[in-house]
Amino acid sequence: MAKDTFLNRKTTLNLKGKLADLSRPALMAILNLTPDSFYSNSRAGTADDALKRTETFLNEGAKFIDIGAYSSRPGAAEVSTDEELNRIIPIVELLSKEFPEAWLSIDTFRAKVAKESIAAGAHLINDIAGGGMDEAMFQTIADLQVPYILMHMRGTPQTMQQQTGYTDIGLDLVDYFSGKIKALHQLGVKDIILDPGFGFAKTTDENYQLLNQLGDLDLFELPVLAGFSRKSMIYKFLGGGPQEALNGTTVLNTIALMKGAGILRVHDVKAAAECIALVEKTRSH
Template identity: 40%
Template sequence: MMLYEINQDALRYEMEHLGVYKLSVAIMLGKGKITPLKVLHVRTPAANIIKQEMLAAGGDCATPGTTITCAVPHVDILLLGNAKHYKTLVYKLKQMPYFGIPDIVADLETYLAALPKCTKLADGRLLHYDSVKVMGIINVTPDSFYAGSRKKSVDAVLEQAEQMLVEGAAILDIGGESTRPGSDPVTPEEERQRVLPAVAEIKKRFPESIVSVDTYRAQLAKEALECGGDIINDISAMTADDAMMDVVAEAKAPIILMHRRGTSKDMQQQCEYKNVVQEVTEYLLNRAALLQERQIGPDKIILDPGIGFAKNDEQNLRLMQNLNALTVNSYPVLMAASRKATIGNVLGLKQTLPPEERLEGTLAVTAAAVYAGASLIRVHDVKENVRLIRMLEAIRKV
């Protein structure tokens, strides 16, 4: 007689080798994993109903102490169940068209549907995320925080682009302004002179490549797309330039929406959060909703929690730990933490490690992001991250 634990990734394999009836495997897989789900701003009577229905289904629901007496109008709740529990809950709640319950049912049905994610480029090409994709960083700036990413000439950019594509980069991200904490902005013309030649030459040399342009300026985004750019990477999530939404809508180009507060100059003085994961998630989903109002769907929107932007080390780690809060939604999620200061602070014993010594920490973040369901990883070191992802995915899918 002996006992051992089965990893979630191996559960189907073990059932099949037990000889479980095939139709039963899918049913049992839904029972094999408890997935906590947080539901925000629930009307208190609805929270009490959901609590009882989850208990009846065999799961549970964590609620604040004020819920039972309806002392407050709305509460956040935490569902504790597996797929079977949630399907049962949806069935029961569909009989209750009051207290905002239909909206909760709609969210749960979207979660349970779990449709595959993809990004549709303006030229019609589709970027599928059956495997996590790597975005290689190419900075046409003299002052990016990691010297290894700086390229001073178009020839150097092309050399770096070719190397990254050979190493497995699915996207090349071109940036013409350093946005590290405390940095000053460059003029629009200076950014334009740095970025546009790089984008144009990359697309000329490597026409099948996918190029992302890291800018929050709508005019540059428009010109970069006209030069062959494919994706806009806006660290301001369209708040720095109101025209950005029009640009991507007219070009039918995907956009990356990142969370930050303030500007690069002052953002690290704006790190006050009650719950950083919840606040970042709500912010990004609200920004994405503005695009959806313009009939721009999830295949044109990518979300980025903004590691290192208006967050301290603990908050950055909390977002890395709870990336599922974003990946559970219908949008592809980008993790961009490559060689950032939090990694140096965590790994340094007496003082932070410099960017040149943060590769191993970056790889750890990449691994965590893969497990959390990220679709894209933005990194300086393409080869190392691609190899890590391939190996980790092979282990998980065997």
């Protein structure tokens, strides 16, 4: 990969007055506050669990902790706004107090949850729906002036697997992001991270085609987040289940880094940190 690939890409984020540097790829650790997330080892059932997991994630090299209380796996149970808030807010308050160095991301598609989480101490919002499941989300992000992870998805977590099929998946995502980015910029949102949404409204083959075309997103000159961690696109192809998908995750993380990904969203921080270190080592020569 040419060393000038990233020269024009935005590499900083304003996290409530603190500057996050993405000139080197960063790790986002997954902290699930749901009882039914697809990978059971990622679930934090108590506040003590959340504290211990976050401490481990940070010690292993994570910069971002992505806190979610609504499972987006196909067929997951519906969670009310109040229940989502009841799960998230106490943990955000706890983690922001105990780990002030951590950048807390909130995995939600609801504007109310975004607003209350930021008030409780979170720094950025990770929206799987790209504003498509709450029309107030874009304006809320603009009002809050926090970074926004804009993900590609069709439909909802309950319907997305019936909404696959693309003429050219790379071009479709470019069109999708172009419109969303324009709308966000018009509202005054300054920090946007793009997430292609691996596993969301995409077949296994479409996921791999998208990974192959990941470099197409370079034209936006924005940070790109890749999230493959232990997903079915790995184990449906190789066999096994989420428990056996770490090696496949590392391979896909490596490919994504070589194609320009600036953030890896993962369950296994240590393995991903080693992946980044080795890829960066190749770029230093």
